[in-house]
Amino acid sequence: MPHALLINPWIYDFKAFDFWLKPLGLLYLASYLRKSGFLISFLDCLDRYHPVLKEIKKPKVDSFGRGKFLATFIEKPKIYQQIPRRYKRYGIPEEYFEKIIGEMSSPDYIFLTSGMTYWYPGVQAVIRILRRYFPKTPIILGGIYATLCQNHARRHSGADLVVSGPFETELPRYLPGLKPTPFSELPFPAYDLYQKLDYVCLLTSRGCPFSCSYCAVPKLFPGFTFREKEKIIAEIDYYQGLGIKNIAFSDDALLCHPEIKSILRILSEKRWSVNFHTPNGLHPRLIDEETAHLLFRANFRTIYLSLETTSPRIQKETGGKVKTEEFLRAVNFLRRAGFEKEIHAYLIFGLPQQTPEDIKESIDFVRSLGIKCHLAEYSPIPGTEEYKKLGFGEEIDPLYHNNTAFLYLTKREEILRMKSYLPLKSPSEKD
DSSP, rough: OOOEEEEEOOOEEEOOOOOSOOOHHHHHOOOOOTTTOOOOEEETOOOOOOOOGGTTTTOOOOTTOBBOOOOEEEEOOOOGGTOOOOEEEEEEOOHHHHHHHHTTTOEEEEEOOOSGGGGHHHHHHHHHHHHOOOTSSEEEESSSHHHHHHHHHHSSSSSEOOOOOOOHHHHHGSSSTTOOOGGGOOOOGGGGOOOOSSEEESSSSSSOOOOOOOOHHHSSSSSSEEEEEHHHHHHHHHHHHHHOOOEEEEOOGGGGSSHHHHHHHHHHTEEEEEEEEEEEEOGGGOOOHHHHHHHHHTEEEEEEEEEEOOOOHHHHHHOOOOOOOHHHHHHHHHHHOOTTHHHHHHEEEEETTOEEEEEEEHHHHHHHTTTTEEEEOOOTTTHHHHHHHTOOOSSSSSSOOHHHHHHHHHTTTHHHTTTTTTHHHHHTTTO
8 A cells, every 4th residue: 555645734824814815725635535446644834723732832822723823933035135124934943843753754745735826945854854764755735736837846946847737637647547537536634634623625626617817717727626515515514523613715706616505505594503604805896695695504604705996997897796886785685684793805915906095995895884904915926917017027936926015126105104094093903
């Protein structure tokens, strides 16, 4: 039986928070490999409940399972020296990571996932350590960074093999014995590899039918595929039986699932003691009166709406995903259904074509509705239309993709000043 070690590496960034952040692709890979006859070892560097952390600090979580990662201050890369923020390694301290690795038997394969492109220093650091302990074991890298910056990852990550795209179709091309498997046929993610869970993340679909100019989802997952209703309900039932109290839908287009109303209807009838969440944002255009009532009856405790901007000009330039009147209509439907404090709105912050007035007007509009407003900092992502407009080439260091760094390094002081506008207007606003 081949032995595979699966690792979710550290985050290297100015800020990071466990906002229902689980390595869902890696957990799917674990269950897929296990079904294919592999023995699985697993290490999530971001696991806030890993046994080695008991002697350091007990994690604090909110009622929905979110909380801070353990962080260690580290030296900033040269590119970031002028940024007045402290740089951190988020997750298990390095010495504890080495202790865990040092006690493992040598695996036949090591699989690493990767998150944001600018988190790649965490990937490099993990691989450097793995090389010392398992010099002969092939290291295979997948995930977002490996897909969006494949050439950079091949040259600089240290991995033996960089797999771009969904593992269930790409990995069988490199490893004999593995069979291509449709996304809808994958076994449930291997959450049993964790000792303690405050929440789980779940997918009903993958991809997005929209093509926003700032979003990389169409490049990561071309097309739009979805799982059968029965499998989704069975997975939720399984988690409910395990005592999981919070389930976050990680879909990029949850309401685009062709059976979403039927799924929500079943959830509302089951009356499970589970809180549901939508961290990736719902499309307001797709919320009608029936959908709003179904979301409320199914016990969705956080409703994040993707508004992005109220500027008609920017709405049109970025793909026309939502109009302000569609957002307002969705809010009215949600309130009639019974939602109030559960409603949140995402506004994108820092697009190259945005002005401070654009941002202020959007914030003022959302606040006038009495809705919690969240500024999502723009990050230039390879392969997107906005990235092309900036003139960034493939050779640029992915560290420049960092949302915090992008604003500081492009000297957009007037935009940065707008960050203080929202908290000054609402100092006690929390989820």
